[in-house]
Amino acid sequence: MTVTRSIVLFVLAALFEIGGAWLVWQGWREHRGLWFVAAGVVALGLYGFVATFQPDPHFGRILAAYGGVFVAGSLTWGVIVDKFRPDRYDLIGAAICLIGVAVIMYAPRT
Structure with missing residues (x-):
């Protein structure tokens, strides 16, 4: 259950961080308004809060592992929201990152 x-917490954090950054991008760069920017800032704050619920007590480990989730999540967001087509190297890189997440977070420790 802990894994x-x-x-689930990593996926939720990714949605908040990537979605928040996307909202800021849309609001500022695509001129969609300050409401997009404000919503993005709130979502980014929620990302930081969600990370505190991870069962491991070490901030550095959580943030390092989340980096790999962010890579894979960003590519997935691009596919779903921006119709981006990752190439095989994008997919291989994301897979390597997710393997790193698994090693960092779920390797047996004494």
Whole structure:
């Protein structure tokens, strides 16, 4: 259950961080207005809060592992929202990152 909870929290954090950054981008760069920017700032704050619910008590480990989730999540966001087509190197890189997440977070420790 702890691994499942951790994965759900990583996915939720990714949605808040990537979605928040996307909202800021849309609001500022695409001139969609300050409401987009404000919503993005709130979502980015929620990302930071969600990370605190990870079962591991070490901030550095959580943030390092989340980096790999962010890579894969950003590509997935691009596919779904921006119709981006990752190439095989994007996919290989994301897979390597997710393997790193698994090693960092879920390797047995004494």
